[in-house]
Amino acid sequence: MRLFPLFADLHGRQVLVVGGGAVAQRKAGALLQAGAQVRVGAPAFTPELQAWGQAGRVTLLQGGFDPTWVAGAWLVVAATDERAVNAEVARIAGAQRLWVNVVDDPELSSFQVPSIVDRSPLVIAISSGGAAPVLARRLRERMESLLEHTLGRLAALAHAQRAAIRQRFPQMTQRRAFYDWLCDGPVAAHLRAGDDAAAQAALQAMLDSGQPEPPGRIVLVGAGPGPAAALTLGGLRALNEADVVCYGRGVSDEVRALARRDADQLATLLEGDALWRELADHAVGGRCVVLLRAGAGLALDRARVMALGLDGLQWEAVPGVS
């Protein structure tokens, strides 16, 4: 590892960007995101940088690089299109032991700027160490599509409850289990479905009870053509574990009789989203719900389940003989 990754707190700290072109603008923009006080010095600026200057978001220093500009800076970025100027900026900043990023010379840079996936407070920084910046960018684009945008809100929720979580789960092993539940269970699912209030309530309920509620389980079982003998072994096993059996048209009494004795049995004629929701409602408190349908049974629509924010539950399908 040639470069050591670290996360710098630039809030309220002065950073100097030398150069006023597209690259200087990109660096200045990222620094502003991090709350830095950005000063940009160049003979000419992009329209965007000029606008930021007028709005007071950055301070513009007009003219060619002047060594006095580095005074007060914590970091310096050399982003002109003149190699000699960039090298001079690196020399002056380096002499004062300031960290300097030289956009056209990884060798002269004492720090480089990574590709950033921002799910604040979660942040991922990717570096190729200057070997191939485009690879870093491509990897970022893949991660952007992979990581839900609600990840940041999940981390923020965890942050807000950090003390309560420690108090409720004093041992590290308990906390690990809790965090697994937080990421895999209903809180994350509610956030993905855009229901922040429900996410907060689920987290609060967990902190109150201290019991990671096991996720409910829903098994879609195909009952086969009718007689109990045609039920698959998987179907039979699910019926034995069921707390609730929802059955559709054409399911024989013979098959229903195989369910666990104290399971609730309910006929349902619902379809689509209403059906998925009904099954999820029955699965509260970690219950096992079996949907019995004649023939092959109902196919599991994972995309729909996810869209409805019900993927915190365990969904399975045991197709029957059709």
Ligand SMILES: C[C@@]1(CC(=O)O)c2cc3[nH]c(cc4nc(cc5[nH]c(cc(n2)[C@H]1CCC(=O)O)[C@@](C)(CC(=O)O)[C@@H]5CCC(=O)O)C(CC(=O)O)=C4CCC(=O)O)c(CCC(=O)O)c3CC(=O)O
């Ligand atoms: C060393 C480093 C110094 C530094 O910190 O700036 C550096 C150096 C150079 N970049 C060059 C070119 C390009 N850089 C990009 C993109 C990014 N470059 C970034 C960082 C870094 N670039 C640092 C290393 C980081 C690492 O390796 O991990 C990113 C990650 C961050 C950011 O800049 O904000 C950002 C992606 C952000 C994102 O989208 O996620 C693109 C693609 C594009 O713009 O789409 C091209 C055009 C294609 C090409 O030419 O390769 C050139 C040649 C210039 C020339 O030939 O004139 C040099 C100089 C050299 O290699 O010598």
Ligand SMILES: NC(=O)C1=CN([C@@H]2O[C@H](COP(=O)(O)OP(=O)(O)OC[C@H]3O[C@@H](n4cnc5c(N)ncnc54)[C@H](O)[C@@H]3O)[C@@H](O)[C@H]2O)C=CC1
């Ligand atoms: N690190 C990176 O991600 C990338 C780096 N590059 C490198 O960055 C350089 C700059 O790229 P762009 O911003 O697109 O160029 P640009 O031509 O848009 O901007 C250059 C800027 O430097 C300023 N400048 C020139 N002489 C100066 C001086 N003496 N003092 C202060 N400012 C001065 C100009 O006024 C202008 O604002 C490129 O030459 C290239 O080598 C290019 C692409 C990506």
